[in-house]
Amino acid sequence: LEETYDVVVIGGGGAGLSAAIEAQENGAQVVLLEKMHALGGNTLVSGGGLNAPNTEQQERNDVEDSVDQFIEDTLEGGDHQNDEALVSIMAEEAEGVTQWLQEEIGVNFISDRLQQFGGHSVPRALIADGNKGVELIEKLEEKARDLGVTFKMATEATELIMDDQGRVTEVKAKNEAEQELTFHANRSVVVATGGFGDNLEMRQSFNEEYDDRYMTTVVPATTGDGISMAEEIEANFVDMEEIQTYPTCNPQTGVISYVANSRFDGAILVNQEGERFINEMGRRDTISQGILDQTDQQAYLIWGQEIEEVGNMTSLHEKEFQNLKDNDLIYQSDDLGDLAAKFDVEEEALLETLEEYNAFIQEGEAIDIEKTGSQRTVEEGPFYIQKVVPAVHHTMGGIKINENAQVLDVNDERIEGLYAAGEVTGGIHGANRLGGNAITDILVFGRIAGENAAKE
Ligand code: ADP
Incomplete structure (x- = not known):
């Protein structure tokens, strides 16, 4: 069973959905592979809060904030182990993402509610309606469907395939009937499979502390599939031992x-x-x-x-x-x-x-x-x-990307045709992610990955 698209997105959480939307808007035919029967991943079960400086909500509440202050808090919270270039992009694009969500995606926020999560020097988190990620996922899904993104549910990606020039051009997957599927990507592939918090073996291989004494907050799909697939093609990784409770x-x-x-x-x-x-x-x-x-x-x-x-x-x-x-x-x-x-x-x-x-x-x-x-x-x-x-709760480490969300290899050179965004990537949060920074991160870099993936 083989199918061809311009862009193949793996994973239908917040990062994958925003990548799919941007890629399709930039003229690509997109297929999104999701291994579960429902979209949303951990974004769905989150509280739906995202940080952004200089929003209308902050203005109405007389909160003084700045991009630089947001960067400083994020770096301080991450023990300055963060990739500063990526943090700057997240902070600079955050306010634009809140506008995009409201104006283009139709997301509603609890009006004028601003939350201050631990480690932030001012209240800067907008909270989606219902104080749940459901509002984000439902609206993102609706937008992606309107644009014509093809969804393959209960379809688990298993392998990234390179051509002989070392460019990623195919994704192998399997459906519930265990049939092998091949998705060809004319332009590129985006990995957005989330973290590995629910993979005990992988967790312990990177940090022995997080053994079975710990339960997890994450959805059972959070098994680091993207990490394993990227390892096979010698991608580079950062901060794998940084695991947050x-x-x-x-x-x-x-x-x-x-x-x-x-x-x-x-x-x-x-x-x-x-x-x-x-x-x-x-x-x-x-x-x-x-x-x-x-x-x-x-x-x-x-x-x-x-x-x-x-x-x-x-x-x-x-x-x-x-x-x-x-x-x-x-x-x-x-x-x-x-x-x-x-x-x-x-x-x-x-x-x-x-x-x-x-x-x-x-x-x-x-x-x-x-x-x-x-x-x-x-x-x-x-x-x-x-x-x-x-x-x-969250695995800070993951695939190493550059400012364009392109995946880097063990020599820090880009792997052609491959992008990654969301919790599967590392570097943005350093040693410790601040509350409300995950959704900002995954939407900002999901969009960057999708846009660039379409332009290959
Ligand atoms: P992010 O916050 O980075 O978007 P999430 O955990 O919210 O991450 O979403 C990741 C999504 O990817 C989940 O919906 C999960 O079921 C899906 N997923 C994980 N591994 C695979 C895989 N091998 N193939 C397809 N989808 C996957």
Whole structure:
């Protein structure tokens, strides 16, 4: 079974869909191969937040920001291990991407809501409607279909094939019936298969720390297929050992808890002994490690009405809240002693922790453990207590690309006919990705890859 197109895009998450749209708009006939039955990948299950400086939303909220400040925060967050040229492109193109999403793709953002994720010096994340990536994926898919992109679902790419000049011209794939398929690319191939967070063996081969103690937040398709395929043709890789955990996940499934994003509105973390142990707004890796260092490698997030009424996390994520309640992972009560008892947290210590914390917020009294970001008391019920653990979330490392999203080989020369974008690539986030930077990255570089791939 053989078919020919101008551009073959592998993977239908945010990066692949934006690449397909741009390539088709630039005059190429595009086929997109997606191994699952549904598009969207990890973009679909994300909170739909993306960072951009100098947006209308920032202007309306009187937030002062700049491209340079966004670059600085991203480099600082990545321990300056980032590829600075790629970071600059992401930062410069970010605002344009938010306009593109709104004007050309029809994406709606929660009006005037700006979020400040850990590591950012100002609030600069727009949040897609519903606080979910579904809004992004549905609209991107609709646009791609309108433009005439061909979709091959449940079709898994298995191999990149080069011609005798070393140019990538074909993709081998298989469908559900295990039939071998060949897709010829007249112009080029774009790899957008996402990360490898759910491939335990690959994860451990690059970094032994991330063994089976860690569950993952990612969709099961996140098995590093693009990494394996690129390895076979001697592509170059960067930062493969840099693996990020998300600190506040569901202890039974590993999925990210959106209810626990009450942390960004001021919720605090305590351990079994009822004590704070870390700055809740620090870096993801620091908080995750901090939690693993506590009794039973877990922590409890605590907040009350003052915090709940800002973000309304339990009503905004009502289904998840119900599910957490059904599984005894969260409790709500007007009585703090009652909450402590539910999880056997030391009650006296907890009450003392809260008293000190409230005095810190209200009277500016000194506190042992620093607290940056949103500062709100935990004084008014109903109160909430939620059990959380860290889980593997994002793989920063990946295929090495240049500023045109062209894939480089082990000698840092470009591999003709091959582009990559999204989580499968490395370099943009350095040692640690900041919240809300993934969607900006994948859309910016997805578009660059698609446009260039069409022009070959
Ligand atoms: P990104 O954020 O970079 O777009 P995602 O994880 O959101 O990455 O999306 C990657 C997509 O690629 C997922 O939909 C996944 O199912 C798909 N995918 C992964 N490996 C393959 C493969 N071998 N062939 C086809 N699609 C793949």
